[in-house]
Amino acid sequence: MPATPTPPPATPPPATPAPPPVILGDEPGSFPHGVLAERHPAIIRQVRDAFPYDPAVHHALDALLQSCLKGVIEPLPADAHDGDRWRDWGLDAYTGRSWFEVPWLWSESYFYRRLLEAVGHFGPGVWQGLDPFHPFKRAELDAPETGEELAALDALRTRPADERARALLHGSLWGNRADLGFRLSDADAETRDAAPGLVADDSEALWALLPAGGKTPGTVCLIADNAGRELIPDLLLAAHLLEQGRAGRVVLHVKPYPYYVSDATPADVVDALRALTAAPGEAAAYGRRLWAASADGTLAVRAHPFAAAPLPYAGMPPGLRAEFAAADLTIVKGDLNYRRLVGDRMWPPTTPFADTVAYFPGPVAALRTLKSEVITGLTEETESALNTAEGRHWRTGGTHALIQVRD
Numbered sequence: 483m484p485a486t487p488t489p490p491p492a493t494p495p496p497a498t499p500a501p502p503p504v505i506l507g508d509e510p511g512s513f514p515h516g517v518l519a520e521r522h523p524a525i526i527r528q529v530r531d532a533f534p535y536d537p538a539v540h541h542a543l544d545a546l547l548q549s550c551l552k553g554v555i556e557p558l559p560a561d562a563h564d565g566d567r568w569r570d571w572g573l574d575a576y577t578g579r580s581w582f583e584v585p586w587l588w589s590e591s592y593f594y595r596r597l598l599e600a601v602g603h604f605g606p607g608v609w610q611g612l613d614p615f616h617p618f619k620r621a622e623l624d625a626p627e628t629g630e631e632l633a634a635l636d637a638l639r640t641r642p643a644d645e646r647a648r649a650l651l652h653g654s655l656w657g658n659r660a661d662l663g664f665r666l667s668d669a670d671a672e673t674r675d676a677a678p679g680l681v682a683d684d685s686e687a688l689w690a691l692l693p694a695g696g697k698t699p700g701t702v703c704l705i706a707d708n709a710g711r712e713l714i715p716d717l718l719l720a721a722h723l724l725e726q727g728r729a730g731r732v733v734l735h736v737k738p739y740p741y742y743v744s745d746a747t748p749a750d751v752v753d754a755l756r757a758l759t760a761a762p763g764e765a766a767a768y769g770r771r772l773w774a775a776s777a778d779g780t781l782a783v784r785a786h787p788f789a790a791a792p793l794p795y796a797g798m799p800p801g802l803r804a805e806f807a808a809a810d811l812t813i814v815k816g817d818l819n820y821r822r823l824v825g826d827r828m829w830p831p832t833t834p835f836a837d838t839v840a841y842f843p844g845p846v847a848a849l850r851t852l853k854s855e856v857i858t859g860l861t862e863e864t865e866s867a868l869n870t871a872e873g874r875h876w877r878t879g880g881t882h883a884l885i886q887v888r889d
């Protein structure tokens with residue numbers, strides 16, 4: 483009987499490299515450490531000074547400050563309305579550990595949850611429901627620069643549709659420089675010149691995902707970031723997509739409660755729409771169209787609890803996953819949302835963006851100015867040119883921006 487030939491050894495599948503470790507805040511001198519050790523205490527100071535709080539709130543803020551600087555993560559009150567949710571999000575595993583030694587994304591989010599607790603936001607009591615960041619957001623909305631940006635819409639009206647589209651997309655992108663938390667730790671950020679050009683620009687792919695010329699448009703989800711000077715251009719972009727028939731419906735996802743100082747909540751959407759309708763010229767026309775779009779349901783606002791979760795979007799719950807899966811496109815705004823989208827890890831900058839968001843249930847676009855160290859999707863040439871010109875500053879200075887798409 484002929485001997486059975488030995489099969490050749492099976493080629494092992496190519497090993498998928500393990501993702502780099504999650505970013506912690508434990509390295510003195512690093513950007514995350516600075517946010518925990520300096521930005522958070524500064525935010526406590528600013529909030530304390532912004533309202534005529536009573537002694538109970540002052541004591542609670544003192545305790546939070548001590549906990550942030552020298553203490554450990556403490557549990558929520560036993561009767562907290564969202565205790566179960568935070569336990570699902572990892573609270574039990576992190577209770578008793580240093581703020582600096584757990585994932586940075588987690589400790590930052592928990593800080594805002596604790597700050598709202600300290601100022602009585604969740605009630606009961608007189609401070610219930612008050613936004614401790616409202617005075618800062620309001621000042622920005624009333625600033626002359628906001629009026630100047632709105633006045634620029636008058637000249638835009640007569641430009642061809644594709645030029646308007648590009649201007650409004652870039653307005654929404656660069657609106658992300660307006661971040662009050664960022665300005666607390668980098669006072670010059672607002673005045674520093676933006677770098678010309680984008681470090682990655684997939685805008686053609688973005689427009690290709692939105693039907694034009696008679697095809698039935700679907701839903702665009704826009705995961706918003708900051709209120710005021712970022713939210714207004716986001717709303718203008720939404721109005722343009724609806725008007726041009728590139729979206730049949732825009733769903734604006736905002737935060738369910740005040741977060742990261744300037745993140746937009748439903749109340750901020752109302753303030754932004756009011757500011758638009760009250761402005762002179764073309765801005766008011768945009769405002770009226772958006773107001774009508776709310777009434778007929780083509781502009782919807784969502785404030786899902788997961789929008790303020792301390793977790794990457796890869797862990798989104800099934801209902802939200804289904805919403806994004808059904809959309810023609812989900813636009814994800816800003817730096818924090820980018821960290822949550824790709825995972826808060828020190829990716830090698832040339833890691834393909836598409837690989838990090840392969841889990842996302844539908845087409846997705848990131849619009850972000852660079853304000854933290856997480857970055858993906860750069861070419862080797864771009865990365866090396868940026869390093870040569872700026873060291874590491876390009877990652878966090880807020881002067882560079884990107885548009886990245888996975889279809």
Ligand SMILES: O=P(O)(O)OC[C@@]1(O)O[C@H](CO)[C@@H](O)[C@@H]1O
Pocket residue numbers: 517590658661663664707708742815816817818819821853854
């Ligand atoms: O998400 P945004 O508003 O664009 O920026 C948020 C931010 O200012 O805060 C985080 C650090 O606290 C960073 O992700 C970034 O620097």
